[in-house]
Amino acid sequence: MTALTAERMTKGAYPASLGAQDWRTAAIAMLSVRVIQGFIYWGGGSRRFIYAPAKLDPTRHQWMANKFQTAMPGALFGLDHVIAYMLQHFWLLYAGVIIFSAIELIIGIALMVGLMTRAAALISIGLSIALMLMFGWQGATCIDEWTMAACNLAMGATLMLGGSGAYSLDNVLLRRNPALAERPWFRWGGGSLPLPMTESGFRKLGLAVLAFVLIFDIGTYSYYRGSVVTPFHGGPVSPTKHHLTLSKVALLSDGSVRFHVYLDAGTPEAPAHVMKAELLGADGKTLAIWNTEALTKLPASAIANDFAYNKFKASDYGLVATMGAMATVTLPPVANAQPKGATTLRLTDVSGHHFIGRLTVAAGAS
Structure with a gap:
């Protein structure tokens, strides 16, 4: 995409090409995904910092360390040892809870308003993976924690590829400074414009992201509950039976x-x-x-x-x-x-x- 095309797009004079029109249509269609994905993460951070600060108070029974410890028995890839180490080192535990909560809050706001959307979506993918590896095994009546993290992973992957080409602060920044259209960091981290790739390159990236999401989501589901190539089972660590x-x-x-x-x-x-x-x-x-x-x-x-x-x-x-x-x-x-x-x-x-x-x-x- 040329700088002239980018400038025309930021002023609302969209080129007649089918590709640009489709990109704008897709951006509007993904608004619900972007805003709700952002709200999910903002809700997690805001509950601790604003609405339920007892979750960040080590002297209260709502303190997040209690929830953190419940994940330890079924955490994957050695994360149970990481959790145990943090639980035994308060300074590390407290810093971790504060930092994780702050990232949730900031990323949630960024996604809702569409600011550096692709970068925010990429970080949300990391959060989803971490949550699934720690809490994915839990869920008494269904695999609740896995379902939430699996959906958030797919939503984050979609937003990372698609960006925020409609009703976003990324668009405002580009309108005020059209030269951003030629800056690689803005094209890759923001969301106003398509990624600076050929059609073939973008298709390969999209299929690679799809493969990762499928392997990770379906693989963890099979491990936790079967029902993919094996019969349903209660999981290596039961979420119901002590x-x-x-x-x-x-x-x-x-x-x-x-x-x-x-x-x-x-x-x-x-x-x-x-x-x-x-x-x-x-x-x-x-x-x-x-x-x-x-x-x-x-x-x-x-x-x-x-x-x-x-x-x-x-x-x-x-x-x-x-x-x-x-x-x-x-x-x-x-x-x-x-x-x-x-x-x-x-x-x-x-x-x-x-x-x-x-x-x-x-x-x-x-």
Whole structure:
């Protein structure tokens, strides 16, 4: 596109060529996509900075770290370790939450008003990918988090290619300074004009973006739920059924039992309740038992949580934990019990599900 054509476009005198007319028509057709995509991200940032600031207050239960921790069990590509590291380093966690929220707010506004639209859309793609990799596995009745991120990814990709050639601040900037039409940074980052590519080059770019969106969206859907080339399944990490992983189970010399426990599946909307703990021998016989009353009376000193947010704690109904909680728990000695020879610790939740941990430290360990 020549500078003369760009100038004519900015003044509203659109050339008669079918390509320019179609570009303008497509820009108007995408207005709803652009504005709503922007509103989605603006809404995420504005809720934290303006309408619900408790989400950014570490002293409140709405603090975003709690939501962040719920994503840890099902996060992909090692992001669970990144989340755990951030949860244990407050300065990094707080900076991350503030920066992420600010980016959402700024990108949302930029898309709604059409300012540096392609650059904003590209950043929104990055946000969608990050959210899908962390939260995509969640969703109790359907794959809610995946659906939102998948749609946002496709919308961002569309806006990155199509720009904002109608009713945008990019157009205002170009009208005031037609020379911007010849600046590569404005053509690639703004949205008033088509990308500075041949028709063949643009088609190849569009198909490459489509391939990425299809592979990423359908691939993650297949991983989380199947229903593509395999039958439907509940996912490697269940978003509905709580699961506890036990490790480092040790029978101490005084008859107490120490173990590490991780709530690594289930819905964050409801806590998990552990109603009973048992030491079992090789023959499956119960050698020691801690019932609901005993678990309810555990002192705070007996539960060392790995994180300061979602935790294990004693409640009126045994041990209670929220999604992503990790802790080292010490069960006191049981009077008249004979725990020697125990090989297994078994926890039972409120639904009657059992979770097993093998003793890894012999009796007499400290």
